[in-house]
Amino acid sequence: MLKRDLEQRFFPFVIKPGRYAGGEIGQIVKDPAGRVNYLHCYPDKYEIGHSYQGLQTLYHIINKDDRFLCERAFAVDRDAEALLRKEQLPLFSLESWRSAKDFDAVGFTLVDETVYTNVLAMIDLAQLALHAADRLDSDPLVIAGGPAVYNPEPLADFIDLFFVGDAEDGLPEMLAILGELKHASRREKLEALARRVESVYIPRFYNEQRKSIVDFAPAMIKARITRELKPEFYPDKPIVPLIETVHNFLGVEIMRGCPQGCRFCLAGTIYRPVRIRPQNDIMRQVEAQLNNTGYDEVSLTALSTTDYPEIDQLASTLSRRLEPQRTSIGLPSLRPGSVSASLLESVRRVRKSGLTVAAEAGSERLRLFIRKDFPDAAIFDTVRLAFEKGWQTIKLYFMLGLPTETEEDLRGIANIIHSIHQISQEYPNKKTINVTLSPFIPKAHTPFQWDESFGEEAIGHKIGFVKRHTRINQVSFKVNNPQLAILSTILGRGGRAIGKVIETAYRKGCRFEGWSEDFHFNLWLSAMEEHGVDVAASLRPIPFSADLPWSHIEKGRSLESLVAERQRTSTTLRDYTPLPRETVEESGDTTAYGRGKKKVVSRNAAAPTKNRARLRWGKTTRYRFMSHLDNLRMIERALRRARVPVSYSQGFNPTPKLSFGPPLPLGFTSEAEYVDITLDVTLMAYMIDSLRKALPDGFMVGDAKVVLGKSASLSSALNRVRYELSLDCWQADAPIQEMIDTILAAESLVIERPSKDYTRPIDIRPAIYELSVSQQKVSMVLGLGEAGYARPTEVAQFLSTGLIFPNNGLPFHRKEMFRLESDGRRIDAMDL
Numbered sequence: 001m002l003k004r005d006l007e008q009r010f011f012p013f014v015i016k017p018g019r020y021a022g023g024e025i026g027q028i029v030k031d032p033a034g035r036v037n038y039l040h041c042y043p044d045k046y047e048i049g050h051s052y053q054g055l056q057t058l059y060h061i062i063n064k065d066d067r068f069l070c071e072r073a074f075a076v077d078r079d080a081e082a083l084l085r086k087e088q089l090p091l092f093s094l095e096s097w098r099s100a101k102d103f104d105a106v107g108f109t110l111v112d113e114t115v116y117t118n119v120l121a122m123i124d125l126a127q128l129a130l131h132a133a134d135r136l137d138s139d140p141l142v143i144a145g146g147p148a149v150y151n152p153e154p155l156a157d158f159i160d161l162f163f164v165g166d167a168e169d170g171l172p173e174m175l176a177i178l179g180e181l182k183h184a185s186r187r188e189k190l191e192a193l194a195r196r197v198e199s200v201y202i203p204r205f206y207n208e209q210r211k212s213i214v215d216f217a218p219a220m221i222k223a224r225i226t227r228e229l230k231p232e233f234y235p236d237k238p239i240v241p242l243i244e245t246v247h248n249f250l251g252v253e254i255m256r257g258c259p260q261g262c263r264f265c266l267a268g269t270i271y272r273p274v275r276i277r278p279q280n281d282i283m284r285q286v287e288a289q290l291n292n293t294g295y296d297e298v299s300l301t302a303l304s305t306t307d308y309p310e311i312d313q314l315a316s317t318l319s320r321r322l323e324p325q326r327t328s329i330g331l332p333s334l335r336p337g338s339v340s341a342s343l344l345e346s347v348r349r350v351r352k353s354g355l356t357v358a359a360e361a362g363s364e365r366l367r368l369f370i371r372k373d374f375p376d377a378a379i380f381d382t383v384r385l386a387f388e389k390g391w392q393t394i395k396l397y398f399m400l401g402l403p404t405e406t407e408e409d410l411r412g413i414a415n416i417i418h419s420i421h422q423i424s425q426e427y428p429n430k431k432t433i434n435v436t437l438s439p440f441i442p443k444a445h446t447p448f449q450w451d452e453s454f455g456e457e458a459i460g461h462k463i464g465f466v467k468r469h470t471r472i473n474q475v476s477f478k479v480n481n482p483q484l485a486i487l488s489t490i491l492g493r494g495g496r497a498i499g500k501v502i503e504t505a506y507r508k509g510c511r512f513e514g515w516s517e518d519f520h521f522n523l524w525l526s527a528m529e530e531h532g533v534d535v536a537a538s539l540r541p542i543p544f545s546a547d548l549p550w551s552h553i554e555k556g557r558s559l560e561s562l563v564a565e566r567q568r569t570s571t572t573l574r575d576y577t578p579l580p581r582e583t584v585e586e587s588g589d590t591t592a593y594g595r596g597k598k599k600v601v602s603r604n605a606a607a608p609t610k611n612r613a614r615l616r617w618g619k620t621t622r623y624r625f626m627s628h629l630d631n632l633r634m635i636e637r638a639l640r641r642a643r644v645p646v647s648y649s650q651g652f653n654p655t656p657k658l659s660f661g662p663p664l665p666l667g668f669t670s671e672a673e674y675v676d677i678t679l680d681v682t683l684m685a686y687m688i689d690s691l692r693k694a695l696p697d698g699f700m701v702g703d704a705k706v707v708l709g710k711s712a713s714l715s716s717a718l719n720r721v722r723y724e725l726s727l728d729c730w731q732a733d734a735p736i737q738e739m740i741d742t743i744l745a746a747e748s749l750v751i752e753r754p755s756k757d758y759t760r761p762i763d764i765r766p767a768i769y770e771l772s773v774s775q776q777k778v779s780m781v782l783g784l785g786e787a788g789y790a791r792p793t794e795v796a797q798f799l800s801t802g803l804i805f806p807n808n809g810l811p812f813h814r815k816e817m818f819r820l821e822s823d824g825r826r827i828d829a830m831d832l
Helices: 002-009 053-063 078-087 113-125 170-180 186-196 266-270 279-293 311-325 341-347 364-369 376-388 407-424 456-468 482-492 498-507 521-530 535-539 559-567 628-641 685-694 736-745 792-799
Strands: 036-042 068-074 105-109 141-145 161-163 250-253 297-301 328-330 356-360 393-400 432-439 475-479 611-619 658-660 669-679 699-707 720-726 750-754 759-763 768-774 777-783 813-820 826-828
Touching: 002 078, 036 053, 036 170, 053 068, 053 170, 068 170, 078 113, 105 113, 105 170, 113 482, 113 498, 141 170, 141 186, 161 170, 170 186, 250 279, 279 297, 279 311, 279 628, 297 311, 311 328, 311 341, 328 341, 341 376, 356 376, 364 407, 376 393, 376 407, 393 407, 393 456, 407 432, 407 456, 432 456, 432 482, 456 475, 456 482, 482 498, 482 521, 482 535, 498 521, 628 658, 628 669, 628 685, 669 699, 685 699, 720 792, 736 768, 736 792, 750 792, 777 792
Parallel strands: 036 068, 036 105, 105 141, 141 161, 250 297, 297 328, 356 393, 393 432, 432 475, 669 813
Antiparallel strands: 611 669, 611 699, 658 669, 720 777, 720 813, 750 759, 768 777, 813 826
């Protein structure tokens, strides 16, 4: 019932329905009967949540245990939320389209404070009581984990259970207990979890001062640590998104934790100790996951990737193995002074991904104080290496408002940017320097947790100072929102009482604070005023003697050691040997000071045979809400999974040579889509068989043949398309034939066709060539290209009497595309 309602009343009417449809390569669908059903929720948009590696890990770990079932849900965007409420439809899972309320537990990953209102929205849309105290025994437990739960108090009224720390072992332990106590009361389940699982915090067993009110609830909650990053934690077949996400690459964790110990960094604290994965494990994971995903880039992820002990060897080995597959290597932000020429050589082997240099502060003094102990020379040497290796764009990252920051430190940021610009002038071609300025946010469990966070006016002054002293055409600035930094500070430092502010802001309409277009600071200020929160006071320094809302959460160093660390002042740099100023000479290097050396492209003695193959493909109902660009990406990745030898373009970012036919409208199914693929070898039958196996169920490949000569593109050659629509879309007594006769007899049929900026009247009658009813279907042949253009939904406006479906939700099926010549000859798309 819910599935039918979603197909008819939800998916056709939301922006990017692919966010909610599921059906991705790598998803796991199980029978819910006899299993503990767990819904893993990421309280942000699909594009963000699917890029979070922890989701893939936990999804795999839970589903590989036959006792459990794990499905996913993401925060629905504002349009989708409004529609769910209007149609009284619940939050549902991507895999089975089941209501969230049907699961035994609903778990949230809390990455930071910007998702708190989204959590409340998802709980509400799941048709659960917003407050944990009001939920019934039959309701699923609402649990939360992730970096933000190291201060769980802001959401304590809304979450049944917090799990603090690494969840690879802890989450399966909790689900096993829920399986044992399937029919127990809510309180019995929570008590068993508190008694038997380490690192669990259940707010109902503690008072407002975070003191235990029952004998089985521990006074201190010690964060869980997974001592070994086992190979079995990482899936061979990760989920591959159907739509474009923020990170369109394969992320591979190579190390957890960071050896640097920066005083501002929450991640460095919560992910201690450092755990390094063996190279062999990483290599095996990369090979397996690329075979099953089809990504063209691998990102080696860690808090400090270049501190991986054997990063040069790992990158070099990977780049050599991946180059034949046209797969590149990417690195997150780089610590200056830790980057070698050989590492950049490996990274650029296929294509150059972006490079971000995390300079953090503008002076050596301030960097020493925050424990970023590298000199300016390290920054310049890293940038120089990148320019020598051919990078045209460098990204720099600085924080503003760090403890003890002075005007000289701000001037130092401008000086560093000027120096990098001067270095860029030593190399050919125009260089771009992108600078991100981010306000400092004091984080719990760090030595800077007691420090001041500057207000909007003070941060604005610092931003203006840096920009005034850096006026260079090739430099562009991105400034992270100071208002968002203020909100993150207030929420991150808040106790249980701040939950009332979060709830009020939620009811005022606050959502997606991390997205600039959705962030409404005035609503948050109004909510704070209603509950007596003084913004200025909340940003001031906190006395060392104050009771911190997160003092019952134990992770790493004691309170006394954090105080001592905050009061410690660094005075000396570690040893640093700058790279020589001259160009680093390496085999294959093509740049030098002045003009670049002319590149000579090596060619094989025998040129490869190029063949253009044409494929007919289609998709069924599950995938009708994928856009044309999503389809293109799906085909590209399937070709890579199938190891089809596709020819690639040349240049900075090589892409496969594919040419698609006219795009299929969103919401339609088809058996007549076409793509031309340029191959490096002759088309063989096994290639098509491999491609069929690489596509998900619901995508199909029909005919395939070699196209000879330089024929016109499909989009320009085709001029007719046939669509079909089932009679089930109308009431039984609908006068369908009568409406068809009226359309065919009309001299003109004028509709209003919207464009980007305006709506204009269009006569679609000349583009309607056939319209009939047969075999329980309405069939229409419409024009393409030179034959005019009419959309099937536009024709349906004149067939509306008795329609059960709304016009935009009609499930049209593209049956065929062809060319009709002036002499009446009909040429199929495969024969053009």
